[in-house]
Amino acid sequence: MLCTVYHLGLIAYSDAYHLQRQLLCQRVNNEITDTLLLLEHPPTITIGKSGKLENVLASQAQLAEAGVSLFFVDRGGDVTYHCPGQLVAYPIIDLRQRGRDVHQYLRELEEVIIRTLNDFSIDACRDRSHAGVWVKGREIAAIGLRVSKWVSMHGFALNVNTDLEQFSLINLCGFSDRKATSISALLSQDVSMEAVTEKLLAHFSEVFDLQMECGSGILMRSWV
């Protein structure tokens, strides 16, 4: 089965969201193949449906001054932070073809990330009570999903060269004692996004048994 990959570069959260909704519709109608969007966001805090504003530790003025955006999002999970240096992946996958098992899907996404990190000699693990990928008690990848008509959207964010200081703006995932980490922090050196992306794509293909094909530009019909 085919999966079309789009590298979107730096794209605003709201733009990526509208694109995902469009693609989800098309995937539900079988007009397109499974799709994977790879991108980065400008500094953005997102709050899931069950997320609380108390977990945003800065005031509106402080965020505006720092150039950080804030969106409420219809995904699972609490508060998270996105910024350049973080590899964001939004798979639009038809779960009707995968046994309609959303838990299995979540575990598979975690698996893709864990295997990718292994390639960089980072030993990462899951926390059964809390979706995401952790290294020594710190979160290196956050996951939040939404499944509509059995097609997934949103996905995960893997900290590659992320500025971890900025995470102090929030209580990560709603916990005041959880901290974030990144590949470059753990290895004490910068790692290129391209290198991580390459490994990620290979593991994504393996775990989901999909043939990855690069899409040229953004495929979509006109959208408002």
Added chain:
Amino acid sequence: MAVQILMPKLGMSTAPLTLVEWKAKEGAPVEKGNVVLVVETEKIRHDIEAEVSGFLHILVKEGQEVPIGTVVGVIAKTKEELAVVQKEKLKEAVAAKVKEAPPEEAVPAEAAPPAAEAKARERILISPVARKLAEEHMIDITKITGTGPGGRIVREDIEKAVEVKKVEVEKKEVAPEVYQGRRVKSTISLKGMRKVIAEHMHRSLSVSAQLTVMGEIDMTEMVKLRQSLVSQEEALGTRITYTDLFVFVAAKLLREYPIVNSSLIDNEIKVWENINIGVATALEEGLIVPVVKDADKKSLVEISKTVRSLVQKAREGKLTPDEITGGTFTITNLGALGGGYRFETVIINQPESAILGTGGITDRAVVRDGQIVIRPIMTYYFTYDHRVFTGAVAAQFMASATQLMENPSPLLS
């Protein structure tokens, strides 16, 4: 019989799920296939669709953690049945467990002095309605000034932001910039709809093998037909346009030429059962193609009303994703834009296999029975994907279209 809504199993896990949101109120009508309930587990939000149409009776409220298999609601088929279930005390299959909200952080034994309290960080305040609206329209909260008490963001603040978003036009004025010997007058960044159109058009051409058949149609009979329909505007309840007629004609033809109503996806040609015709609509910012679903099952009047409503919504920026997806064929009536007698090439709207463009209707001198006469002539441009069907099929399709429009009596039956 009322139909139960059960907490579903979303895979191998047997962990309870959180009932996050009912999408309809108690007693409200719900339609089969529409999302009626949202549940959450781990970090996944999952939509649950109504299995039947009817009226919703809620048994378990929002915010509760519920084991799989619990009956959380019921859809009554009729209002009478709804009244019955609302009175009944249905015994729950398993008692729903209520999950306590996480305990508030312990307050230190010594109360902090009032001065310190006053220095507590300013939180972002937003009403639940405003939050929901902001989420719906993806509004960046940091750009909103709250006009409610204490700077609280309220519904009106979000509504205003939504309006502003629609009106926004990106145009960067650059100080005299010179690019390869040419002075820049202005720079328009390729974003939003403009970027999408650019990408889509380019991709369409690079992916498919597009060729265009062009010709003319004698519109004498169509003009008469349309005039007669326009004179019946009141009785019909709508003013029939040429675009409406083209959609109607195309829908009939696509039934006879199913290969034209298809898509090449993943190395397979999917011949579509539905005939969903997109109507290319010019907007100030560009172009959008709302779709008339199942056009072959609609009468001319129904098509006309649908097209009118879609074009109106397009101009107001109110089209839903459902209204701009699922097309199997597109019509672009360029004649509506004026400009006289001409031929154009038109681009296929992926992943369709063909598009029909029509020009303006102009009086031309033509030969009939050895005589030169004046007839209202319309040019057409039919672009097709040669990977899906050949020029011979394209020519036959347009020959049938021409025949039907020059002798429209079969349309009136």
